[in-house]
Amino acid sequence: MLYDFLGVYGKVGQSSRNDDDVFDRYSHRWTVVLLTIFTIAISAKQFVGEPIECIPPPDFSGTHKTYVENFCWIHYTYSIEDNTALTRDFVRGANGSRKTPYYIWIPYILIVAALCTYLPAWLWHIIGHRATIDIPAMINQVAKTNLTNTEExxxxxxxxxxxxxxxxxxxxxxxHITDNLLKQCxxxxxxxAGGGVLTGIYFFTKILYLINAIAQFFLINYYLQIDYWSYGQKVLHGILTGRDWLENKVIFPRIVYCDFTIRSLGDNNLNYTVQCALPVNLYNERIFAFYWFWLIFLSIVTFYGILIWFGHMxxxxxxxxxxxxxxxxxxxxxxxxxxxxxxxxxxxxxxxxxxxxxxxxxxxxxxxxxxxxxxxxxxxxxxxxxxxxxxxxxxxxxxxxxxxxxxxxxxxx
Structure with a gap:
């Protein structure tokens, strides 16, 4: 199954597609490959490595430490400012503490982003090739022909x-009349651009690429509950000033806290608050920082490509x-x-x-x-x-x- 999965993504990076231009390939090829690499890196850390390390209470043994870390990983944690005292007011994400339940979903968020990025190419392949001319089939014949042979x-x-x-x-x-009306519109x-159904589908596909690149900001902003619009600016400011990327570690905190309860018979419940480290956030903050700059680049390149084709047509x-x-x-x-x-x-x-x-x-x-x-x-x-x-x-x-x-x-x- 893993071999088949890698085989599918291996085909994405190949240059066998002959129905687009370099601006489209930045989206459906290189962005998908980039997101796949990110997904594999984060998944390896989460499912193979140790994504979280917690300091258990003194009376906990080794097996209890594993339980605490598993509990804190599958439940949400929260973070507070480094210069703020940890009191019961912050327990369970109240009074200024910030919940961080998102990191367990990051591989799935990246997969959704990759699928959304590849969707316009899939639509062009399914609809565009059947509109009038199957362009890849015709161009593939050119590629198979011995161009040095004049007769052939x-x-x-x-x-x-x-x-x-x-x-x-x-x-x-x-x-059909309805089909004619749709094509005529x-x-x-x-x-x-001289009219044409195929031309309309091609421009629609390019606009979808641009919409996808911009919508990725909304997607990440919504699911991570962070101000992703200014995230790259903060990272760039930290690099230029020689400081840490995100000095307060609010977006991707490396030190978090977790509350859990040990229940006994009757009403004898013991509440604990432990401190945990999230090494996986070292990857997350760098991945989403690089992806922020990539989305800016992708939006500019895709928009420039649309302008180029406006001029061509x-x-x-x-x-x-x-x-x-x-x-x-x-x-x-x-x-x-x-x-x-x-x-x-x-x-x-x-x-x-x-x-x-x-x-x-x-x-x-x-x-x-x-x-x-x-x-x-x-x-x-x-x-x-x-x-x-x-x-x-x-x-x-x-x-x-x-x-x-x-x-x-x-x-x-």
Whole structure:
């Protein structure tokens, strides 16, 4: 079971996903890996090591000491200021003492944070890939192709272009009215990016990444009952001034107190208050300090990535992307004769989904492959299909669906 658990998280860090960009990977890959490492470290200290050490009453033996530590661990403890006298007024978390029941739940809080971070990637994988084009399947074919072999590369790109055209025809076909309305509304919201259901889902996924990064502050603030918004600032101030990270140890106290009662027959109950050390909080305060700075970095990077994609998918960004590749691969300069064709190619044939598809291919393979695919798609758009010059030998051509499903056999087999 442990091997399977580690195997799942091992796949998260691999670079086998070809349906996103580096900004998304900071969230669904590296943040999840980081939280997994934190969870394993804290769990090892809690379930294997000794997370709490208590000073038992003088008349307690060794087994009683174990009982006291187990009791204080599974029940809440409380902390007070170092310069405050411990009196009965502080017993059981009253009159200024602060309960600390959270530390036993920290591994589970980190697991929830990891699941929330991976949720947008899961939604993109489940919904996005089934909206119009299965981008990973198409990009994986590019990765499997011998790009140094001109014939094989051209054949593969022609198949991708034909598959894209077929996917677009299915998208435009009549389906349920409610389905059409939903897709039309989503496409209309992407008016700035050329429209498209796939584009809408992709931007929605990126916004979810940003919401998740900011919501993590609320999650930790709520469950730990601390002012996590200013936690990193206090840590940074302590480092810059040469003091301890958190001088008063209120957030993650290292010295706590625990109350318990030994019940005997009748009403003869003995109440005890013991002092305990929480070595696990040495890990907790550093983990959550580092994670505070990581969440700040993640929020900034994710927001910057959204702005970058706004620029990529803008009116100017879409046209300049295609013009650059057409100019390089076909030495095509737009004149009055072909401006009309170019506008139809950008707006009607490709739209937002087509540009998104080409840009993801460029980001996950290389710009040369994306440029050659743009060239083939342009040639198929400006010329009738039956007059297109065949780029590779006919005997090597296979059906697009057969190729993408991994059953690539030539006719001579």
């Amino acid at each position: 590369r051209k054949t593969m790109l022609l198949i991708l272009a034909k598959h894209y055209e077929k996917a677009q025809r299915y998208t435009k076909s009549k389906v 989503m496409s209309a919201c992407m008016f700035f 803008s009116y100017h960004g879409r046209r300049s992307f295609l013009k650059k590749h057409l100019r390089i691969n076909l030495e095509l300069e737009l004149t009055d004769n072909n401006k009309h064709l170019f506008n139809g190619f950008v707006n009607r044939h490709l739209g937002g989904d087509g540009i998104l598809f080409l840009r993801l291919i460029a980001k996950n393979t290389n710009p040369v492959v994306a440029g050659e695919l743009v060239e083939i798609m342009w040639q198929r758009y400006v010329k009738p299909v039956d007059k297109i010059e065949v780029i590779s030998s006919k005997e090597n051509l296979v059906d697009a669906d057969v190729y993408l499903n991994g059953r690539h056999n030539s006719k001579n087999d």
